Amino acid sequence: MKKLVNSPATVLQDALRGVAVAHPELTVDFDSRIVLSSAPRDGRVALISGGGSGHEPLHSGFVGEGMLSAACVGEIFTSPTPDQMLAAATQTDSGGGVLFIVKNYTGDVLNFDMAREFAEEQGIRVESVVVADDVAVQDSTWTAGRRGVGTTVIVEKVAGAAAAEGRTLSQVKAIAEKVADNGRSMGVALTSCTVPAVGKPSFDLPEDEMEIGVGIHGEPGRKRVPLASAHDIAEEIVESITSDYDFTGAPVIALLTGLGGTPLIELYATYGEIADALSAREIRVARSLVGDYVTSLDMAGCSLTLVRADDEILRLWDAPVNTSAVRW
Amino acid sequence: MKKLVNSPATVLQDALRGVAVAHPELTVDFDSRIVLSSAPRDGRVALISGGGSGHEPLHSGFVGEGMLSAACVGEIFTSPTPDQMLAAATQTDSGGGVLFIVKNYTGDVLNFDMAREFAEEQGIRVESVVVADDVAVQDSTWTAGRRGVGTTVIVEKVAGAAAAEGRTLSQVKAIAEKVADNGRSMGVALTSCTVPAVGKPSFDLPEDEMEIGVGIHGEPGRKRVPLASAHDIAEEIVESITSDYDFTGAPVIALLTGLGGTPLIELYATYGEIADALSAREIRVARSLVGDYVTSLDMAGCSLTLVRADDEILRLWDAPVNTSAVRW
Helix, strand or coil, X not given: CCCCCCCCCXXXXXXXXXXXXXXXXXXXXXXXXXXXXXXXXXXXXXEEEEEEECCCCXXXXXXXXXXXXXXXXXXXXXXXXXXXXXXXXXXXXXXXXXXXXXXXXXXXXXXXHHHHHHHHHCCXXXXXXXXXXXXXXXXXCCXXXXXXXXXHHHHHHHHHHHHHCCCCHHHHHXXXXXXXXXXXXXXXXXXXXXXCCCCCECCCCCCCEEEECCCCCCCCCCEEEECCCHHHHHHHHHHHHHXXXXXXXXXXXXXXXXXXXXXXXXXXXXXXXXHHHHHHCCCEEEEEEEECCCCCCCECEEEXXXXXXXXXXXXXXXXXXXXXXXXX | CCCCCCCCCCHHHHHHHHHHHHCCCEEEECCCCXXXXXXXXXXXXXXXXXXXXXXXXXXXXXXXXXXXXXXXXEEXXXXXXXHHHHHHHHHHCCCCCEEEEEECCHHHHHHHHHHHHHHHHCCCCEEEEEECCECCCCCECCECCCCCCCHHHHHHHHHHHHHHCCCCHHHHHHHHHHHHHCEEEEEEECCCCECCCCCCECCCCCCCEEEECCCCCCCCCCEEEECCCHHHHHHHHHHHHHCCCCCCCCEEEEEEEECECCCXXXXXXXXXXXXXXXXXXXXXXXXXEEECCCCCCCECEEEEEEEECCHHHHHHHHCCCECCCCEC
16 A cells, blocks of 8 residues: 555544645634634524545535535544534534535434534534435445435535525525435446555455446445446446436536546546537536546546536526635 | 546547536637637737646646636647647737747757747747756656756746736746746655556556656656655655755745645645645745646656745736636
8 A cells, every 4th residue: 555644543634734734714623623614604504514534625625615614524434423513513603503414324424413413402503414316326335325425516515605695594405405406426436445544455346347336435336347438438327327317408517526546637538428428318518527526535437426407506506616626 | 557538549639528528618629739718818928838648737727817828738748749839829829929838848848949930930929938847856758957847837827827917928938937947846656657558557666665756757756765654755855845945035835736646635644744844944835735736647646846936926826817727
C-alpha cells in the first residue's frame, strides 16, 4: 500500500488540519470532527450532512455559502457518531431548525436518527431526508434498501440554495425530498480501493474484469463482466438508470463523478458516450458536472447520477454557491 | 491496463467530445484540437497555452473568462503542433495581440516558437513566456533547463486577470514573467502512470520506494528513497523549494496538486504538513489551492508550487474567474 499519510491512525485528523489551513473561511471543530461554514445564519435553516470519510470532496468540500452549514466527518468508510451530529446541530441552528441530509447506509441512518432525538430534546427542530438513489442493488453490505450516492450532491446544492433564500424547514425539506425522490445513480469500478488501516485492496478484481454497480465502499454490485469500452459502459449504466425511472420530458441534471483513481481525460471520454446514450433516449441534459465529487479513495471507475429537474430546481441549482469543491 | 476509454487511439478525440457537451460555454475546434473561450475579446490580449494531454485540468480546464482564451491539446504527453497554436492565435486575436504561455519542454518551446513566426507573418503580434519552475533537476528527458509545472496555473490565472482588465500585451507579458520568475515547484511520485497507448506503467517503482522530484511525464527526479511519511515528504519538498529561492518576507501563493491517483484526503493530510514546514521557515501563505490541477494521468503523488506574490499579484489572483476547474 502506497499512501501519502503519516499513519493510517492519524490520516483523518491530519486531513482535517490540512482543510483548516487551506480554507480559512471554514471552521474545523477538531474535537467533534465537524467542518462548519462561516456563512451568516440569522434564522436560516441549517443543512447538515456527513458520513464516513474517503469520499472527498463529499461532504466537507460542500460546506459553505449556499450549500452545507456543516459536515460531520467519520473515520474512513465509517459513520460519524450521534455526538458529532448533535454538536453540528447545536453549533449551526439559529432558530430556523436543522435539516439532516443522510445517505442510506444503516449506520448513518441510525446515528442521524439518534442525533435527531438528542437535538429535539434540546429544543432544536430537526428534519431528515434520506438519499437512496443507487439503482444497482436493493440491499447491500451496509444498507437496507438502496444505497445513497451522487444524488446527495444535488440535494445538498438545491436545498442549500433554498435555505439561503430563507425558506422554512418544511419547505427546504420538501425540495430536498423532491430532488432525492427524482434522482438515480449507478457506478462501475475498474479497480478496488485500499483503506489505509487495512493496507490491502478491499476486494479482488481481475485485470480483465470490472464490477458493474459497485458501491462506494467497494460493496458488490450487480455483476462482474469483462472490461468493456467507455461506449459499452456508458450504455450499460444509462440503460440501468433509465429503465428504473423515466427521465424524458423534463430537464435533467447529470453528474458524472470519478471514483478517485480515474484521470479526468477518461471521465470526459466517458461523458461524451453518456451524452450520446442519453440523447438516443431523448433525455435532455440541462446542467452537467464532470469531475471527482463522490469518490471511493483511489478506486478507478465512475458513477453517473441523473436528477429529473424542473424550473425551480434548475434555478436553485444555478444560485450562487461558494464551497471548496462546488463554486459558481 | 484498466482504462475507461474506447481505445487508446481515440481517447483524446473522445475526451474533447465530452468537454464540448459538458461545457456548452466553451467552443471545441475538433479539427485543430483547440478549446476556446466564449468570453468577449474586443481588443483584449488573448492568452493561449497548451501542451500534451494527460495533465487535466491543465490546460483546457482553465479556458474561460479571466484565464485562458484557448488551449491547444496535444496527444497524451505529446506537444501540440505549430498549426494548432496558429489556429488558436488567429481565432482569438482581436487586435490586442497574443501571449503564449509555454511550459519548458523542448517540443512545446520549439512548436510555440514556430507558431509565433507563422502568426507574426500573418500580422498577429505574439509574445511568449516560458515557465521553468521545477527545482528537481536541471535538464531532463524532454527538457533543456528546468521543467515547467505548477507555476503555469498561477501564471495563467494572474495574466488572465491582467488581460481581462484590458492591459497591453507588453504589460500582460510582464506580469506573467514576474509570476513565472518567482515560482518554484517540486513533486513526488508514489506510483508510475500508465499511458493508454503504451499499456504498461511508464516506469517501475518498487512497492516500498518513491521518486523525489519526479517529472509530470514520469521523467526521473532526484532520487529514489524508501516510502516516507507525509510529514517527511512535506519537509523534503519544502526544503528543496525554499533552499532554491527565498520566499520569506512576502505573501506566497501555494498550490498543492495531486498527480491524478491520490485521494483528496491524502492531499489535505499532506498539505497540513506542508503548512507546518512553511510556517517553521517563516513563510506566509496568503492564498492556497489544494486539489488536482496539474496531473500525470493516474500517477499517485503530489507536487507543491510556491509563488512569491505582492499586492498586485494577489489582487489579480483574487479577480473573478470562470473556467471549469478554477472558478471564483
